[in-house]
Amino acid sequence: MLHDPNRIYIFDTTLRDGEQVPGCQLSTVEKIEIAKSLEILGVDVIEAGFPISSPGDFQSVLELSKAVREPIICALTRANKGDIDCAAEALKFAKRPRIHTGIGASDNHIKYKFNSNREAILERAVEAVKYAKSFVEDIEFYAEDAGRADNEYLAKMVEAVIEAGATVVNIPDTNGYCLPEQYGEKIRFLKENVKNIDQAIISVHCHNDLGLATANSISGIQNGARQVECTINGIGERAGNTALEEIVMILKTHHSLNFTHKINSKHLFELSGMVSRMMRMPVQANKAIVGKNAFAHSSGIHQDGVLKNRETYEIINPEDVGINQSEIILTARSGRHALNHHLERLGYTIERIDLDQVYERFLTLADGKKEIKDDDILFLMGHETENNYKNGLAIKALKVVCGDHDGPEATVILNYKGKDSEARAKGNGPVDATIKAIEQIIGKSFNIKEFNIHAMHSGSDDVSKVDMRVSSEGKSYKGYGFSTDIVRASANAYIDALNKFV
Incomplete structure (x- = not known):
């Protein structure tokens, strides 16, 4: 197979492996919408689903194949004819179809999952590839649990399936077991010991059980893999898959790797939000690249x-x-x-x-x-406005006395028209008294249309924010005030509004 040795192919499995997360199932319409966005993003392969698993998955692969033109559309199967027949039927409208078939490669899977032996599993793998090849030319083979598989046996399996017609060989770290060095060595071993490896692309499919999915995928690339299987936001079984956005930005940031790809990274954040909303799967705040705290x-x-x-x-x-x-x-x-x-x-x-x-x-x-937030800054600056408006008003002193019989009385010293003026007034509350004293000095009354108090936290050191809308002669302005004293906060808000009239 001829291909650019520095070209990395991005295989997106958001709609297959990603959708296997409990509670993240998508409708066919939603899958098509995401697939079209993946096409705009520039992915090379979209794994659209596992057709044999349900009528809904079959229908999604069928309809998605009609809706998307540029990417390869891939359908997953197990290594048996029934699965492959179903996948071939689901892909019949795809412009560029691929069947993704495979079987376990580790001794653990061979013994406990299949109750079989290495020779029989190898035979099944070859038969599946040959059968799938009778339907489509592009065949990807996955050696499940390759991360824990014996390298000699894995090399033998990879060589056999390439000879049978596989165009891509997927070496999954299915359980997220490998360390980056181990996984890279495994890929390099295959490059050096599979005689027909140049006839296929090596693909990496890493899970994040130990938080190493992206690191393992990059190690695989550095050692000869040229396709990365990943998902938007890193969603997937258990702890998830390699995150597409992380791979893309690592390749973009580390120019020394000297790899190319087709992804338009400017669509990453938008697509991340779309997948999060549709799958009802929030993106953690500190998620690399697309988390709300990433920048x-x-x-x-x-x-x-x-x-x-x-x-x-x-x-x-x-x-x-x-x-x-x-x-x-x-x-x-x-x-x-x-x-x-x-x-x-x-x-x-x-x-x-x-x-x-x-x-x-x-x-x-x-x-x-x-x-x-911005509104907090506006409150904070409520009594700074004398520095921002010509002839600004500024409270120089405020004293309020409250009594049981006479009611509250406020004394205000206000800088007005360049000089300090003092006034004293009573009101039906300390705020009312303060506002009346201010109005005595400026010789004019204003109407308060809105008056809101926001407590910041409870306790004796409570911090309050006040906002009020003040009107006069057909105009109105909003004022903001902030103080540990609610009366002073109210006075600051009132002065802030009056300064805007000036």
């Missing part, structure tokens, strides 16, 4: 480095996998550089803000919640 930075040291130069802490450009940009997540561990980044993004003029003071208030707020 998120919350440590102040990391944030500072990324903001100075992305490559300081990122070896992959997020745009290469279809993500617009890295995320700088504000938490209590974030530094001034990260806060500065978000303030500028939200339109604050940093040169006119005392960043140290803002950062101290930010830390107080961040201690009250796990992550700071």
